Amino acid sequence: xxxxxxxxxxxxxxxxxxxxxxxxxxxxxxxxxxxxxxxxxxxxxxxxxxxxxxxxxxx
Numbered sequence: 001x002x003x004x005x006x007x008x009x010x011x012x013x014x015x016x017x018x019x020x021x022x023x024x025x026x027x028x029x030x031x032x033x034x035x036x037x038x039x040x041x042x043x044x045x046x047x048x049x050x051x052x053x054x055x056x057x058x059x
């Protein structure tokens with residue numbers, strides 16, 4: 001099943017104006033949308049360890 005979330009016009013509107021009525025509707029909608037959940041879980045996992053590579057201070 002192909003996910004249309006990447007090309008969704010509502011999502012694009014949310015990215016531009018998240019506080020607009022349409023943006024808030026889209027954000028509310030993804031809380032229960034099975035298509036969004038499938039799309040989101042199909043995305044590759046981002047590596048966040050690269051942000052946590054600060055050297056520790058020595059006492």
